Amino acid sequence: MSRLVASTSVLSFAVASLAATGLSVAADAPGRTQPPSTIVPATAKEAAPAADRIARGRYLVDTGGCGDCHTPLTIGKNGPEPDATRLLSGHPESLKMPPAPKLPAGPWLAVVSATNTAWSGPWGVSFTANLTPDTGTGLGSWSAQQFADTMRTGKHLGVGREILPPMPIPAYKNFNDADLDAIFAYLQSIPVVKNRVPAPLPPAAAAKK
Numbered sequence: 001m002s003r004l005v006a007s008t009s010v011l012s013f014a015v016a017s018l019a020a021t022g023l024s025v026a027a028d029a030p031g032r033t034q035p036p037s038t039i040v041p042a043t044a045k046e047a048a049p050a051a052d053r054i055a056r057g058r059y060l061v062d063t064g065g066c067g068d069c070h071t072p073l074t075i076g077k078n079g080p081e082p083d084a085t086r087l088l089s090g091h092p093e094s095l096k097m098p099p100a101p102k103l104p105a106g107p108w109l110a111v112v113s114a115t116n117t118a119w120s121g122p123w124g125v126s127f128t129a130n131l132t133p134d135t136g137t138g139l140g141s142w143s144a145q146q147f148a149d150t151m152r153t154g155k156h157l158g159v160g161r162e163i164l165p166p167m168p169i170p171a172y173k174n175f176n177d178a179d180l181d182a183i184f185a186y187l188q189s190i191p192v193v194k195n196r197v198p199a200p201l202p203p204a205a206a207a208k209k
């Protein structure tokens, strides 16, 4: 039943992210000009050997639950399990989603695919991103600064469109500079998976279908 527990915590992320979307995210997110975090001095970060940084990044990705949403679930011997061959590669492009079921009026808010990678809610339909270092479809061409700006501002590359729920930007924008640097180093070290994640669908298009 551990999966049930995991899904519940994931949904609370969704609600928290939804509540924080819109202007409030942009208003209180630290900008790109923020001074480096004082929690871990920049010198400590520079001194950390690459292997340590990658290990620390892996720890933060594992404890931060990135894989809950960015690694598709597949059906294993004991039920749904993360697909190790698609580690952190986002919603599988081969999985074409039919229109999301329309929820009746009431307190149910969102529906999620069996892979835990496609989400339908008041924000439309979002698909988790490919975080592997593939150049065309993942983060292969990103810089560490672009990654940090994305996580801090909740905008694609720090300047583009608003990143939709359930990506828990309100929680992750609190990572310090050294954390984000380590997470990015780890993500750049994992196996490349070529997987073009579909663009999100706006609420109107999702409702029309």
Ligand code: HEC
Residues within 6 Å of the ligand: 010, 013, 014, 060, 061, 064, 065, 066, 067, 068, 069, 070, 119, 126, 127, 128, 129, 131, 150, 151, 155, 156, 157, 162, 163, 164, 165, 166, 167, 168, 172, 183, 200
């Ligand atoms: C609760 C589910 C969830 C969790 C947990 C989660 N993400 Fe996401 N993430 C998403 C969704 C959904 C999107 C796509 C949103 C969109 O298209 O607007 C996304 C998008 C992103 C993007 C933006 C990619 C781009 O092209 O702009 C990055 C970077 C990212 N996630 C990194 C992470 C990292 C690193 C972690 C862990 C520290 C993490 N995510 C955990 C759901 C999640």
